[in-house]
Amino acid sequence: MELETIGKNIKKYRIEKKLRQEDLAEKTDLSANYIGMVERGEKIPSLETFISILNALEISADMVLADVIKQGYIVKNSLLWDDIEKLSQQDRERIYLVVETLIKYAQK
Numbered sequence: 001m002e003l004e005t006i007g008k009n010i011k012k013y014r015i016e017k018k019l020r021q022e023d024l025a026e027k028t029d030l031s032a033n034y035i036g037m038v039e040r041g042e043k044i045p046s047l048e049t050f051i052s053i054l055n056a057l058e059i060s061a062d063m064v065l066a067d068v069i070k071q072g073y074i075v076k077n078s079l080l081w082d083d084i085e086k087l088s089q090q091d092r093e094r095i096y097l098v099v100e101t102l103i104k105y106a107q108k
Helices: 003-016 021-028 032-039 047-057 061-065 072-085 089-106
Strands: none
Touching: 003 032, 003 047, 003 061, 021 032, 021 047, 047 061, 072 089
């Protein structure tokens, strides 16, 4: 299992929320040092700690585990679709063209 992916995803959502490691540590009653170790993949949090981090970031587990669990691509596709729907029609058409081209060349 790619444990560092979990930490990278936690870091990604922490940054999106404009939180410092210290801010997340305070919200979860953990040390900033521990948050850093989790984000670097050096530590894997217990289930209780993991839930505390998710609640502090106001995200769901599937958002963090999407690259790790077998069904993760279903979740990842859903998250990407949500992002694509927010774009203009012109931007969506460009993205679809790029994806179609990538699929075409991946099948060769």
